[in-house]
Each structure stands twice: as C-alpha cells, then as structure tokens.
Amino acid sequence: MNRAPPGVSTAEVRAFGLARVGFPLGLFSHACFIPLFWYLDQPVMAIFNIASVALLIWGVRAAWTLGDIKWPTLLTFVVEIPLHAVLCTYYMGLPPFFIGYILFPILLFPLIPYYSATTRLLLSLGNGLVFVACGAMAIMSEPARPLTDGWNIFFFFFNAGPIIPFLGLFTAIYANAATTAEEKLEREYERSERLLLNILPEPIATRLKDRPHLIADEYPSVSVLFADIVDFTRTSEALSPPELVRALNRAFTRFDELVEKHGCEKIKTIGDAYMVVSGLPEPREDHADAMVALALDMIDAAEEINASSDFPFTMRIGINSGPVVAGVIGERKFAYDLWGDTVNVASRMESHSKPGVIQISEATRAQLGKPVRVDPLGDMEIKGKGLMRTYAVSRAG
Structure with a gap:
C-alpha cells in the first residue's frame, strides 16, 4: 500500500x-x-x-x-x-x-x-x-x-x-x-565545489567566493598550448554522435589527467580543440618545460588511443610563451579565460603545425631548460605578426 x-x-x-x-x-x-x-x-x-x-x-x-x-x-x-x-x-x-x-x-x-x-x-x-x-x-x-x-x-x-x-x-x-x-x-x-573547480582554478574560485567582482590578472610570462585532432570533421562523419562523444571523452579525460600530472591549468575545450596554460594562476619559472613535457605526453597518449580504437586519432599541437591577461568575466555561465597576443600566436602555432608535430615559437624555445630535441622549421607567416621562427620539439634521443 x-x-x-x-x-x-x-x-x-x-x-x-x-x-x-x-x-x-x-x-x-x-x-x-x-x-x-x-x-x-x-x-x-x-x-x-x-x-x-x-x-x-x-x-x-x-x-x-x-x-x-x-x-x-x-x-x-x-x-x-x-x-x-x-x-x-x-x-x-x-x-x-x-x-x-x-x-x-x-x-x-x-x-x-x-x-x-x-x-x-x-x-x-x-x-x-x-x-x-x-x-x-x-x-x-x-x-x-x-x-x-x-x-x-x-x-x-x-x-x-x-x-x-x-x-x-x-x-x-x-x-x-x-x-x-x-x-x-x-x-x-x-x-558545487567540485563543479566550480572544474570551471575555475582553485585560487580564482576562492577569490570569486570571497569577493565577487571582475577578475583580470596580468601575467608577464606563461606558456599557452593549443591542440586539436587532425581531420576531425571528416573523421567524425564516420561515427554516430554517441560514438563520437565517447571517443572525445576518452581522449580529453586522459589529457585532463596529464594536465594535472604536469601542474598545468586546462582552460577550455571547444569541439575537438583543447587549450592549456602553464605558469598561472600560480607563477612558475619552468612553465615552458612543463608545457612541452605535457605536449609530448599528449602525443604519446594520442598514439595509444589510436592503436586501441577505430578512431583515427592524430594530434596537432602549438605552443607559445609570453604575457597574458587571465580572468573571469560575466555573471552567468562565466568561465576563466586568457587574452592577449601570446594566446593568438599559440593558436597559430597549432593551426599551422603538421599532424603529430608539436610546433613551438622562438619565445618558448628560449625558455626551455630541460633537454628535449628542438628542430628548426623555418620562418612562418603569422597574421598580424609577420614572419616568425618556429621549431618542432620531440623527446631527446
């Protein structure tokens, strides 16, 4: 009853x-x-x-x-x-x-x-x-x-x-x-704390809770990474929507683990694009080394996923270093984001990179301290910047 x-x-x-x-x-x-x-x-x-x-x-x-x-x-x-x-x-x-x-x-x-x-x-x-x-x-x-x-x-x-x-x-x-x-x-x-910390870095979340207001912090030196899946649009057409979501979730979940391992900060994902920063909100001198180490692990993870699934998974990664402004804007559906020329150049590094290649700028190469293999790729035309010297990084042989 x-x-x-x-x-x-x-x-x-x-x-x-x-x-x-x-x-x-x-x-x-x-x-x-x-x-x-x-x-x-x-x-x-x-x-x-x-x-x-x-x-x-x-x-x-x-x-x-x-x-x-x-x-x-x-x-x-x-x-x-x-x-x-x-x-x-x-x-x-x-x-x-x-x-x-x-x-x-x-x-x-x-x-x-x-x-x-x-x-x-x-x-x-x-x-x-x-x-x-x-x-x-x-x-x-x-x-x-x-x-x-x-x-x-x-x-x-x-x-x-x-x-x-x-x-x-x-x-x-x-x-x-x-x-x-x-x-x-x-x-x-x-x-709610877990959800908030999935959106904002912990120090930023604490500041926002203690005193809700516009947050815009300047950082003189960070490294920004952009990554995306090569030929994602064509590849995704061969998968059903649930299969596509599962494939992306598997990859990005693995990337999230690597971001945490290297002490970096995931900023956002847009479709198949993945954006990460190192050197904020807590500054660190080795941000370029940490970002390159993360990128190398992401390439390895992509190869592992590629070998164990029917999803042809090849990454293209670009990294740039320099000053940025980071903060939170808006009151509804707010997000932590980055602005500045450094971000734009990092995006260009990725979009002009080749499949399976990690392309970095001269600014990032100059800050590397740990041993990695750096191969010059020549000068690249960057919209609004002119010619920029770029390099491909890989593990030291």
Missing part, C-alpha cells in the same frame, strides 16, 4: 506516516476514555470524547485512504487536543497528566507541511501558551471534579506512558531530520 498520494513532497509523506500512527492511537485512547469518564461521573468529558472519536475516525479514514489529512490534523491540533487537556485539567487537576497531550501539537506542528513556517511556529507557540495557562489554572484553583488517588495514578500512567516514548521518538525525528539536512547540504556543497 502506498504511504502517501503520488507526487507529494517528502514532508507530506512524513505527515501521512505520522497521521497513520497518531490518529489510530488517539482514536483508541479516546474510545477508552468514554466509558471511564461516564463511570467516574465526568459527563462533560465523556460527551467531549464522543466528539473526539468522530473527529479521529475522520482522520484515520483520511490517512489510510490517502485522502486530505489537512483539516482533521488542524482541528485535532488546534481544537481537540488543547481543549481536551484544558477541560480535563479543569475538572480533574494536574495529577492525571492530561495536560501532557499538549506537547504533541507543540512538537508536531513544525513537521506539518500544509502551512508556512511562520504559521507553524505561531500554532506551536500558541499551544505552548495554552500549556502554560492550563498549568497555572490548575495550580491556582482546585479541580471541579477531583478523582481519587488511585484513579489519578491510573490516568497518570495511562497518559504519561505513551507521551514519554513519543517525546523520545520526536527527538529522534528532529535529530534525524537535522542530520539528514546537514549531510545533504554538505554533499551539495562538496558537489
């Missing part, structure tokens, strides 16, 4: 669960009160409990047939329970502990999802005031129809018996709800 109507919130599922337990227990206790109160010459309370039984039957039926429990719940918490407690305390005093039932709406109203948080708080506080007023009334006046000590003890255990365990249950419910909410918030925070 369903616990709640389909499509309702988690809070409403919880409310139905409480109703399916609370209404039957309340019905049982009030049904027992009717003959007891007649026997004890408490006619007002006996008649009141007949009305209470009718209300609780409505609540039981609504809870178990997945009907509307809003109104029977409201009438029970706002009218039946507090009025029953006040009348019992007026007629029989504090010893039977009927006043204790007011604790139920005080504790349960915050869990009822049918009203705003403010309304639930006010209704809970209202029952709290009734509890205090009822206790004060009993202290300042004698009961109208007092019971014998034996009946006072009987009703005390009859009433306190279920109230005390339920108080423990409510405490557990609140503790579980708080723990669950805190764990969910922590998971969501960790998830």
Whole structure:
C-alpha cells in the first residue's frame, strides 16, 4: 500500500506516516476514555470524547485512504487536543497528566507541511501558551471534579506512558531530520565545489567566493598550448554522435589527467580543440618545460588511443610563451579565460603545425631548460605578426 498520494513532497509523506500512527492511537485512547469518564461521573468529558472519536475516525479514514489529512490534523491540533487537556485539567487537576497531550501539537506542528513556517511556529507557540495557562489554572484553583488517588495514578500512567516514548521518538525525528539536512547540504556543497573547480582554478574560485567582482590578472610570462585532432570533421562523419562523444571523452579525460600530472591549468575545450596554460594562476619559472613535457605526453597518449580504437586519432599541437591577461568575466555561465597576443600566436602555432608535430615559437624555445630535441622549421607567416621562427620539439634521443 502506498504511504502517501503520488507526487507529494517528502514532508507530506512524513505527515501521512505520522497521521497513520497518531490518529489510530488517539482514536483508541479516546474510545477508552468514554466509558471511564461516564463511570467516574465526568459527563462533560465523556460527551467531549464522543466528539473526539468522530473527529479521529475522520482522520484515520483520511490517512489510510490517502485522502486530505489537512483539516482533521488542524482541528485535532488546534481544537481537540488543547481543549481536551484544558477541560480535563479543569475538572480533574494536574495529577492525571492530561495536560501532557499538549506537547504533541507543540512538537508536531513544525513537521506539518500544509502551512508556512511562520504559521507553524505561531500554532506551536500558541499551544505552548495554552500549556502554560492550563498549568497555572490548575495550580491556582482546585479541580471541579477531583478523582481519587488511585484513579489519578491510573490516568497518570495511562497518559504519561505513551507521551514519554513519543517525546523520545520526536527527538529522534528532529535529530534525524537535522542530520539528514546537514549531510545533504554538505554533499551539495562538496558537489558545487567540485563543479566550480572544474570551471575555475582553485585560487580564482576562492577569490570569486570571497569577493565577487571582475577578475583580470596580468601575467608577464606563461606558456599557452593549443591542440586539436587532425581531420576531425571528416573523421567524425564516420561515427554516430554517441560514438563520437565517447571517443572525445576518452581522449580529453586522459589529457585532463596529464594536465594535472604536469601542474598545468586546462582552460577550455571547444569541439575537438583543447587549450592549456602553464605558469598561472600560480607563477612558475619552468612553465615552458612543463608545457612541452605535457605536449609530448599528449602525443604519446594520442598514439595509444589510436592503436586501441577505430578512431583515427592524430594530434596537432602549438605552443607559445609570453604575457597574458587571465580572468573571469560575466555573471552567468562565466568561465576563466586568457587574452592577449601570446594566446593568438599559440593558436597559430597549432593551426599551422603538421599532424603529430608539436610546433613551438622562438619565445618558448628560449625558455626551455630541460633537454628535449628542438628542430628548426623555418620562418612562418603569422597574421598580424609577420614572419616568425618556429621549431618542432620531440623527446631527446
């Protein structure tokens, strides 16, 4: 059997669960009160409990047939329970502990999802005031129809018996709800942090969270890498869209691992193009060496992928070094990006490179410190720059 109507919130599922337990227990206790109160010459309370039984039957039926429990719940918490407690305390005093039932709406109203948080708080506080007023009334006046000590003890255990365990249950419910909410918030925070760090370098993400504003930092010397797949458009036509996405994901996931290994920073991917920078946001003197080492590993990774799949995977890579501006612009779908002549030249290094070749500029070659093989490729015409001397790098033989 369903616990709640389909499509309702988690809070409403919880409310139905409480109703399916609370209404039957309340019905049982009030049904027992009717003959007891007649026997004890408490006619007002006996008649009141007949009305209470009718209300609780409505609540039981609504809870178990997945009907509307809003109104029977409201009438029970706002009218039946507090009025029953006040009348019992007026007629029989504090010893039977009927006043204790007011604790139920005080504790349960915050869990009822049918009203705003403010309304639930006010209704809970209202029952709290009734509890205090009822206790004060009993202290300042004698009961109208007092019971014998034996009946006072009987009703005390009859009433306190279920109230005390339920108080423990409510405490557990609140503790579980708080723990669950805190764990969910922590998971969501960790998830959002991971997503943010996939978009921005950690130092930039920290700055953006601490003080949201335009970020534009100048870096005097970094190395920028562009890479793409040779004949990607023609090759992709032979693959279905899912196959193409899987192939790119496999390659770029491997490249991401290599970027992290060499301490570089991935900037973005656009289609089959892959852009990386070394030397920011934390400056490093060996940025050119790190970038060339990354490029060599990317070529090796591409060959491994090529050998183990039907996807003809050949990389073309270009690297340039120099000053850039790096930052975050925009407020929606923002991204960390690079600007400057260094970036444009790096892109030209890649677009004019040959398949399987890592082409670097003179600026990058001048900053290399680790041993690699550097072969001159001659001068290349760069739009807006004129002739530039370029080189091909490979592993030292």
